[in-house]
Amino acid sequence: MQVKEFQNTLLSWYKVKGRHTLPWRNKTIPNRAYVVLISEIMLQQTQVKVVLERYFFPFLEKFPNLEALSQAKEEDILLSWQGLGYYTRPRNLQKLAKICAKTGLPREVESLIKLPGIGAYTAGAIACFGYDVSVSFVDSNIKRILIRLFALKNPSQKQLEQKAKAILNLQDSFNHNQALLDLGALICTAKSPKCTICPISKFCQGKDFWQTLTIKTQKRNLKKSLHLAICIKDSKIALIKSTQKLYFGLYNFPEISHSMTHQQIGILKHAYTKYTLKVHCYITQQSAIANSKAEFFHTDSLDSIPLSSLALKVIKLLQVKNILKSPL
Template structure:
């Protein structure tokens, strides 16, 4: 790309961002934490780090409204993460899913305390050496947390680059080189934030808003956006689960998972069809749909009141369950349980 054209493209990006960018997002204003009293004592790179990890699998609106500030209140720095009780950490992460992210936060914090004087490193290589931090997250922390002049590629930026250069199936390396060549070294912070916003608000996966895109005149793929990039269809596997609410003296059986899927989280007992046997004392109370990674799950919820305590089970009251880190699957079942209790108590 010619120097003159590149300069115009970069300028268009910054003009668009000035008018339309999501500059109000708190993790974009951490260089001036006075913008929000809740961020007074949050180190800028740390605030960026937490936001980037949360945003890996969760929408901006949800992170902003439900998770970001409550989490920072409980864990305001790397030291608090490094010393965190795992159950309390997972409880603070409850609802975000993909709980390995929370465990990796703690592991990375411990390394930062041991190797980097209690702060996140600026260097991309060092950042990528930390648990849970890949190339994109490392670049985002370096740029947004430390004003480093670096480029990076996430899903949104990948889509922009693929359409801009009409690339159907580029390699990660190719995309990273394209991003590096486009980088505005005079204002890397706003340039990168703008690309993220253009991808999220304008260059959409379906029905992109090409007419208002600041890159329109430069975009080679604008008339065939559906071709760039070539999207792989996700193949989902159907799964039936039987979740059992075992009750004894108004307490319910709960199990701590040691499996990778929900490691460290608590679940009501659940079984696949081939390992589940219904008995005459079980009552089917509802069914609901749930999805996780590549699974589309149909969950049947059973309730059984036990005559005597089964010592192989750990029973907890509803109040105790509210303070335990439950998987989203079990949170849905708990909500149904509470609603059924309310209906029963009211005689409905």
């Protein structure tokens, strides 16, 4: 493959078709490395549209820099993250902020990767997009492109990183890497790649048999039932602060044992990590949750505490049933 020709072709496509308006790609934005950090962490497991429309700007407005993030209450950070899921992300962000508040984010990949919640890809992205360091990296989109481009079967991470480095445009790494990300998101997609309009089709060794190069990952799907208590008293509702790792610091409805004596108002489906949940929701008396560490919150204040995504679903059910009116 003529690497220079490949690089020029990729950049020409990106100049016309790339997502240049994404705010974290603005090189003139103040505190650019921090902005890139927030965008990269938010975009893990989350679509660009969701991040842009609901989370990115409000989060930056509330926590405009590392120092503000380091000094914030964890509850406020979780509240700003509410609905994004994977709450270890904001907790790691604050840990990182406390480490780097005085010195700023490091420029070197080797230093970045030592920080909480920062993997190889994120470290490379911050160095390249935040500081214009000429470095290659591999995320799921770039991995898919490399596997097809070089017709690789079950490559190791090291092999992929070597290939990414081999095609890196050292003169314009910023746009080169952004172009690869956009190509993977818009053209070289997982299920239906648009090979006929792909700008690098002529260089692609695996375009005619891309299906055989797709790496399929098996997701564990464990089914589980939950029984949740909805206890409302004097316009206050019972919630319990989670101490479990996944939802640590977030409020959920108390769990109870299944009982025919409670009034069931609905069954919800919910999924997280490897579990598919069947969630039974019951109206209960306070005695049903007497042994729990539930706290009562006024229904008008529910928008001021960090709620799990499951709790938000239950509240929506309560609204549909006209059992609860809340500002959420």
